[in-house]
Amino acid sequence: MLLVTYSTDGGPRRVGELRGDTVVDTGFSSPLDVTAPVDGPALPLSAVTLHAPFRPGKIIGVGLNYTEHVAESARALDTDRELPQRPVLFSKPATAVIGPGEPILHNASLTSQLDWECELAVVIGRVARRVSVEDALDHVFGYSIVNDISARDQRRSGQWFYSKGQDSYAPFGPAVLTADAVPDPHDLDLSLRVNGEVKQKSNTRYMLFTIPELIADITAGMTLEPGDVIATGSPAGVGASFTPQQFLWPGDVVEASVAGIGTLRNPVVDAR
Structure with a gap:
């Protein structure tokens, strides 16, 4: 469904x-x-x-989960060039969530480097605590889209929370595709367009850490509850990776798409 x-x-x-x-x-x-x-x-x-499908209890983001994105981030954002040995995790508050058609806020007093990241979102449907890789998918209700909006110039001593957690920085939706309708969540095309121009185009098969691996790693020390969301990471093609760099500005329209789920479309507006 x-x-x-x-x-x-x-x-x-x-x-x-x-x-x-x-x-x-x-x-x-x-x-x-x-x-x-x-x-x-x-x-x-x-x-x-x-509207956004629901208000998540917590949103857990996964950084550097596609090989090509690791390489472009090391080049453009001074992150580690080595592939992560364990998932790189961060969080977004529920106050960052907006739904399809709602505006991404560009606050010029805080950022001139507003960036995009199209990500497959995993919606948790059952309490998950110390879950094994083998049992992890049994705890998934379905899948959606999160556009992991980031103010690249608001990273603080390597911490990403403020950079990625501001109001409107978690567009979510437009729908939830139930897990029974997804034969393989690791074979879904995903893409992102800005003003109609393709910026990202990949497939979830290129994740470094699979969804079961992510769930097992997170629940080793943190309980996941129904309505929690895991944003599974971005493929290559973020704005910071271009030469010259490309960022979002008021008047832009961002469209993040995942096969079978649909397209999450949001305009960018001045926060004033």
């Missing part, structure tokens, strides 16, 4: 199943509660407003 959170005419948010160009209401208040298709009232997709 491809699940969305939507509203009509500014009304309450509801959960629907997206079937082509139609949204079928499920009667549930959270996508995580939907376990089987429900034939409720149907509306054309054009008649609804989509």
